[in-house]
Amino acid sequence: MIGKLKGTVDEIGEDSCVVDVHGVGYVAFCSTRTLGAMHPGEAVVLFIETYVREDMIRLYGFQSQLEREWFRLLLNNVQGVGAKVALAVLSTLTPPELANAIALRDIAMVSRAPGVGKKVAERIVTELKTKAPAFAGEATGTIGLKQELGEGVAPAPIADAVSALVNLGYSRDIAANAIASALKTAGEDADSSKLIRLGLKELAR
Numbered sequence: 001m002i003g004k005l006k007g008t009v010d011e012i013g014e015d016s017c018v019v020d021v022h023g024v025g026y027v028a029f030c031s032t033r034t035l036g037a038m039h040p041g042e043a044v045v046l047f048i049e050t051y052v053r054e055d056m057i058r059l060y061g062f063q064s065q066l067e068r069e070w071f072r073l074l075l076n077n078v079q080g081v082g083a084k085v086a087l088a089v090l091s092t093l094t095p096p097e098l099a100n101a102i103a104l105r106d107i108a109m110v111s112r113a114p115g116v117g118k119k120v121a122e123r124i125v126t127e128l129k130t131k132a133p134a135f136a137g138e139a140t141g142t143i144g145l146k147q148e149l150g151e152g153v154a155p156a157p158i159a160d161a162v163s164a165l166v167n168l169g170y171s172r173d174i175a176a177n178a179i180a181s182a183l184k185t186a187g188e189d190a191d192s193s194k195l196i197r198l199g200l201k202e203l204a205r
Helices: 032-036 065-077 083-092 095-103 118-127 137-151 156-167 172-186 192-203
Strands: 004-012 016-021 024-029 043-053 056-062
Touching: 004 024, 016 043, 024 056, 032 083, 043 065, 056 065, 056 083, 065 083, 065 095, 083 095, 095 118, 156 172, 156 192, 172 192
Parallel strands: none
Antiparallel strands: 004 016, 004 043, 016 024, 043 056
């Protein structure tokens, strides 16, 4: 089994690339996001998922191990989701965005991916609900905060800070992301004014 390719980008196609590793060209199917970060002639490292069937062997390449884990999660846990649909989802949403969408049951966001209808999107958010936090990466803290806000159990200073940013015209999602980042700097005991100030600083970056 191939777990990683480290070489030079030889070709970039519509849904795949060829990576030259010491004179051997490996074809790897990738998300449009991964392909968009590549340039012919440049060095590349791809984390590989090897897909073996009776009639073929395919390599799927990812920029990060986290993206590969999400591909496996979609492929192995959601009925009706094959490799093509899984790549379409990862082409449309980053792993943190996908984790947020699942945590918030945002079916509309998931269904933005080409070939993903409402029913498939609903299955994704339902069947991965309990598995998403383990693969959320840096989004985990934000997911927890959004769940607390949605359930009305977030601490008052945090809820007030998010509400203040929403009143300034930011979406609830963007406001929650900013306050989640502010919490890392300010700590859990920070008051709302400090969180608002740091949240605005995050949004100004």
